Amino acid sequence: MNLKSALLALAAAAVATPALAQTPICESQGVTVSVDFPSGGRHTCRVAETGEVTLAVTPEGTPINGSPWYAFRLDAAAATELRVTLDYGEYEHRYSPKLTRDGATWRSVPRRDVIVADDERRASMNLRLEPGATFIAAQPIETPTAVHAWAQQVIVPRGFEAVEYGRSIDDRPLIAYRAGTGTDLVVAMTRQHPPETSGAVAFRNFVETIMADTPQANAFRARHRILLVPMPNPDGVMRGHWRWNNGGLDLNRDWRDFSQPETRALRDLIQSEAQNRRTVAFFDFHSTRRNVIYAPPLDADSPTIDLLPLLRQRLDAAVNPPLPWTFSHSETGQTSKRWALSELRAPGLTVELDDEATVATAGRIGRTVAETMFEYTSR
Incomplete structure (x- = not known):
């Protein structure tokens, strides 16, 4: 089966409800x-x-960033009430719980039903369950299968090629989407860190704006080589990790040593796409406890560094309150942002969305980034 056929099979197999659980833990x-x-x-x-x-919420290893992912399934024989407490050990509560019964429609557990300890190391939920399955998670679950099914519907019809650029440690395909013959390259990615789905919402809106059938989007696609990477850490996502791949490393701290197959393969792909092209921008969408942009200094050695003041102006107008920006660059850093500037001379931006950003806010940020690219590159 070739890659296109495999992706079509994935899309056909993508169902709303996560796979049936097999063995209860209690x-x-x-x-x-x-x-x-x-x-x-x-x-x-x-x-x-x-x-x-009481569920212990355990990381995949230590030391690790405090991003305590939880996801569990409750199967009730009859309508009932249940109190569930999350015990984070030495870590603190970060994500407000969300629940779904069909795997497609997620909603927040009402605040009145969530009690967080003063030291934030425990959080309890008073749940009213209907008969059958209820999934509860830190964020809506978005598996590689679902992400690539979305790409088949949104990206591929615009003439983008799905390319398997490597394999993960667990031998899962690493898939990117590329198109365009322009001499200017734009790179965008998300989900280096598994729980960071609000950043993925902004990424999807960025992509969907670029894929729209509008004069601006059509002209942008015609003039540029575009590389999109929606799932660079499939093992971490599938394994319910907080931060790492299955090699015991935060992939966004491996953009200097490239010790992991996922980052090595992605580096090689980007370098091949950047050869004989100017990389106009490099966007890496993430999530944290607030909306914030991490950018290189405005005097950085990049021919397109003047994109940043325009982007800041457009985001300030679109989002209230305006997003704070942090400008820095370290040649000893290990993030994708540092690598983009050092190796591609491109303004690498880490676009961080608040963990609890609304779909509307995340969407506005993603669309504004895309629309600003249209404006900047049409000058």
Whole structure:
């Protein structure tokens, strides 16, 4: 089966509900708790005499950034109420819980039903469950299968080629999308860090704006080589990791040593696309505790560094309150942002979305970045 056929099969197989759980890790009051589904969290479980379920939220290794991902499935035999507590150990509560019954429509657990300890190391939920399955997670679950199904619907019809540029440690395909014959290159990526789905929402809106059938988008695609990387860390996503791939490393701290197959393969792909081209911009969409842009200094050695004042002006007008910007560059840094400037002479920008950014806000940021690129490159 070639790559195109494989992706079409993935798209056809993409279902809303995460895979059926197989082995419960505990049971309380007619409710089983399971985690063996794609992106399920790294949890152990204990049940108190009161019936309260406590789930330990465990990272894939230490030391690690405090991004405590959790995802679990509750199967209720009948309508019931259940109290579930997340125990973060030495880490702190970061993500407000979301739930779904169909895997497609996610909503936040009401704030009145979530109690966070004063030291933020425990968070309890009072849940009212319907019969059947309920999934609860730190963020809506977006697996590689779902992401590439979206790409088949949105990106490929615009003439983009799906390219397998390598394999992950777990032997999953690393897939990017590219098109255009222009001498100027634009690179955009997201999900180096598995839980950071609000950044992925901004990325999708960036991409969908570029793929739109408008005069500006059509002209932009015609003039540029475009490289899109929506899932560079599929192992981390599938394994329910907080931060790392399956090689024990934060991939956005491997853009100097390139010790991991995922970053090596992506570096080689970008370099091949950048050969004999000017890289106009390099966007890496992430999530953190606030909306913020990390950018190189305005006097950095890049022929397109003047994109940054324009982008800041347009984002200030689009988003209230305006996003703060941090300007810095370190030649000893290990992030994609540093590598883009040092190796491609491109303004590498890390576009960080608030963990709890609304879909509307994330979408506005992604669209504004794309629209600013239209404006800048048409001058």
